[in-house]
Amino acid sequence: MLVMLGYIDAKPKVGYFLGKVMTSEGQQSEKLMNLKVRDVMNRPVVIVESATVNDAVISLFVENTGFLTVTDEQGALTGMVSLKDLLKVTLGNPNAAAIPISMVMTRAPRLALVSPDDTVLEAAKKMLHHQVGGMPVVVSHGDHNRLEVVGRITKTNMTQALVDLTSGFIAE
Numbered sequence: 001m002l003v004m005l006g007y008i009d010a011k012p013k014v015g016y017f018l019g020k021v022m023t024s025e026g027q028q029s030e031k032l033m034n035l036k037v038r039d040v041m042n043r044p045v046v047i048v049e050s051a052t053v054n055d056a057v058i059s060l061f062v063e064n065t066g067f068l069t070v071t072d073e074q075g076a077l078t079g080m081v082s083l084k085d086l087l088k089v090t091l092g093n094p095n096a097a098a099i100p101i102s103m104v105m106t107r108a109p110r111l112a113l114v115s116p117d118d119t120v121l122e123a124a125k126k127m128l129h130h131q132v133g134g135m136p137v138v139v140s141h142g143d144h145n146r147l148e149v150v151g152r153i154t155k156t157n158m159t160q161a162l163v164d165l166t167s168g169f170i171a172e
Helices: 024-034 053-063 083-090 120-130 155-167
Strands: 008-011 015-018 046-048 067-071 077-082 134-141 143-154
Touching: 024 120, 024 155, 046 053, 053 067, 053 083, 067 143, 077 083, 077 134, 077 143, 120 134, 120 155, 143 155
Parallel strands: 046 067
Antiparallel strands: 008 015, 067 077, 134 143
16 A cells, blocks of 8 residues: 555565655655646736837836736736837837837737646646746636736746755745
């Protein structure tokens, strides 16, 4: 029974020894597998879709982030704008500052999203698959077309979680 649960392992001619569940590596692995997005996410950095490119550039630098989540006036997710999006529209365009952010952003249906209940491992796989540095964390309120932004998760959050996990800062 203890072997089946992973508390001890057994090898012929060797005997019994601590299993994966009892080793520190196994415990860290278990913590990592169960770590939820809600445990590592940051507060969202949001801008309304009626804002301008100039507003977005200022927000990016003030908040020291790589992307902004874009919402409508009621706070529902409509898109996301990254530093790359803003660079594309501003380089060589003297009138870019006045362009509405809704003309520059990536619209919600094309975004990679996570929920607070997803595991950090699932979020990491999505980020790698979509080749993005961060994603909005959203919850749905019955109507699947209306998503509320509750946070953001980035490569930095995930790296910090790994450091904390291996340093023993994340408790069970």
